[in-house]
Amino acid sequence: MSNVYLVRTNQKINFARIHMDALAEAHESTGWSKHAEIESYNESVLFHLASAYGAFLREVAEKYRFDPALVAGLSDLERLLEGSGQESPELSELNALEKNEASWLHKMLAAYDACWKAADNQTATANDKVSISEIHVIQINPNHAEDKDILAEYKGWLNEFRALVERLRADMQEW
Numbered sequence: 001m002s003n004v005y006l007v008r009t010n011q012k013i014n015f016a017r018i019h020m021d022a023l024a025e026a027h028e029s030t031g032w033s034k035h036a037e038i039e040s041y042n043e044s045v046l047f048h049l050a051s052a053y054g055a056f057l058r059e060v061a062e063k064y065r066f067d068p069a070l071v072a073g074l075s076d077l078e079r080l081l082e083g084s085g086q087e088s089p090e091l092s093e094l095n096a097l098e099k100n101e102a103s104w105l106h107k108m109l110a111a112y113d114a115c116w117k118a119a120d121n122q123t124a125t126a127n128d129k130v131s132i133s134e135i136h137v138i139q140i141n142p143n144h145a146e147d148k149d150i151l152a153e154y155k156g157w158l159n160e161f162r163a164l165v166e167r168l169r170a171d172m173q174e175w
Contacts, residue, residue, distance in 0.1 A: 003059075005059035008059075009052055012048050012055050013048075013052045013162060015051075015052075016045055016154075016158055019044045019045045019048055020155060020158065022041050023041035024151060027147055035144055038147055039142065042133065045154050046108070046112040049108055049157060050109065050112040053109070053161070056165055057071050057073065057074060057077050057094075060077060060088070060091075064086060078091055089168075089171060090168050090171070090172065097164075104160045105161075105164075107134065108157045111131050111133040111134040114133075115137050118138060133150050
């Protein structure tokens, strides 16, 4: 069995870390393009985190001997597992995280989805269901006073994702 998606997941996690480092450097910049760099890195971090999650879903599919090309999202993995009659603790945990509006995974995916939207001003405030990152990427002219909070949020999401991947991989190795 190929482990191409295990490698891809690790690669995307590393890319997210590299872009977070560049984002932190952009915060310290005094150049004229500082805010454009920050906004660009904000979105690239979200892209790599969301891509890492997608790769991990395909990694799980590989472990259950499904064609990873059939998995574009969690619902696809769920459909394949149900069709095969297999139980998956990974699916249960990921489902719970995706559906819980207060979870880091739900917020991260919502922030990534917000990259495709736009607004002139801040229409919401961060709370336990809406992340500051989601609000920030929608805005055309965001408030850069929140930049350090966004970086901290990204770092928290990356740490949570790494821990999740390590734990679920360990569980998948047991069987």
